[in-house]
Amino acid sequence: MARSWLHLCICLQIPGFCTNLLLSQTPEHILAQTNNKTEILCELKHEHVGVYWYRWSQEKQNFDFLIFSNAFGKATYGADISQDKFSVHKGSSQTSYSLHISRLHASDNGTYYCSVSQSSQLLLGSGTRLGVVDVLPLPPKTTQAPLSKKPVRCVTKSKAADKKGACSPLVWIPLAISVLVLLLSLVPTAYRLHRKHPTSPGGR
Template identity: 30%
Template sequence: MRPRMWLLLSAQLAALHGNSVLQQTPAYIMVQTNQMVMLSCKAISSSTTRIYWLRQLHAPSSNSHHEILAFWDSSKGTIHSEGVEQKKITVFRDGSLFFLNLTRVKLEDSGTYFCMVIGSPTLIFGTGTQLSVVDILPTTAQTTKKSTPKKTVCRLPRPETRKGPLCSPITLSLLVAGILVLLVSLGVAIHLYCRQRRARLRFMKQFYK
């Protein structure tokens, strides 16, 4: 790559970021050291013939430094920047998708990666992918189930059960009816007894006259 081209790209890093012409995925990725990472950049315009991949080591600011890693050319294929380990970085294209493949990543590979095309008159950047390389991936803490307090049920004391037979309304009515029958029978018996006695007394009076 010509030195003038690197100077031109470095001088225009304040250009438009996150343009809809270039869409990057994923937005954030965390991987373990010595693993492989693949970043993608989709070019909306079919006329895109050259795309650059850059890395920003620190958070975006006015003093941020961008490092150009490589670019893909429709006629030459992958072109690496000076000082870049070629076996580690591969750039290729599949239709409207441009890929950056990183192998055996290290902690110093962490940063924000941008795809970029040279527009007229500005540079057009992708939305960016933040790469975080760690020695040990964090484990997701298992969510502990909240124990719901048991509701205390206030139990009312049981009513004391009465001993003996239950007096239902039917039983009471039958009992009253039986008593009435007995009273009527007793009244009839007394009445008959009285009539018989009076008849006997009359007979005796007539006999002794």
Template identity: 30%
Template sequence: MQPRLWLLLAAQLAALHGSSVLQQNPEYQMVQTNQMVVLTCEARTTYPNKRIYWLRQRQAPSADSHQEFLAAWDSIKGIVYGEKLDQEKLTLSQDASRSTLHLAHVKPEDSGVYFCMIIGTPELTFGTGTRLSVVDVFPTTARPTTKPTPKKKVCRPPNPVTQEGLSCGPITLGLLVAGVLVLLVSLGVAIHIHCLQRRARLRLLKQCWQREKLQRWKNATHPSF
């Protein structure tokens, strides 16, 4: 297997399963053109006399992915840059366990996935990766402003609950109707009793008058001696 193809395959695996040994920050960053970008790679274990390399993958891992070496820190030579790389745009600093990559005046073509890497024996150890997106203008989710449509005024009758005095709710209305019915029934009963009493009085007067008339007739036909 060719070294470049092997490096590409290892980077693709790192994009899917980043090592917890090399922790990169941030995981994702979006910046505007001509801004400064700072990426860090921290080794969780000690790697004596081993360089931390920085690689860039121009697009998502695939068979056509372009993997390029950016820079590495050498204790004797200092920064070792990749081929055809603008050294004024990229700087690198490193201490015992952390490597920091500085990118100045970034452009949209600098977008991609940045990996740090340590070459072991025989395996390669990749960092978790940082996805960088460089845009001219930040995307916005704000909706276009529209003039609010004036609402039509609807004339509604006043709410009986807010009126002063008794409310005309269903319970109150039912009580009023029940009270009226009771009054009507009581009035009807009183009128009926009054009529019965009057009829009884008239019947009694008629009976008394007939008795008195009969008594007068008896006295007239049978005079007493």
């Protein structure tokens, strides 16, 4: 057993040192409100005689043994651990365990590890960090994009824009003059055609 505790200490000194593919924990992070409850799921790749649960407190620099639950559902609690607060439930499979924590308090803050014993060592899961707060933060507000306005064909913004814009008199006045010149050039042509082909009084 001394080797197991030594191994746990090494794991705390070097994060990720003892994590392995035999255990998986979900979720990675939990933010819960005071007096509520939460649960942490631990999945094992193979069947074991039971699962240990530990809590590491970064603030206190303390590693606590919480509870051991064997394959038959019998629980063994650590010193000064409330049986009404912590409980372990087996999932639908024989390799699934969940730790339930009720009446959450600030003292429950920490990183929780599920663990199994193998070859005189305690192999830890990836860990679940639990944070307990009095008031949960509000979700960020989503802002709607402003509605796009319909394009305006002719909008005069400034005097400089009037001189260069599509609505400027400098654009349509030359166009009107060109049309007028074209009409005037057609008058002599129409007159000559009329003289070459005079219309008789009685018509054809």
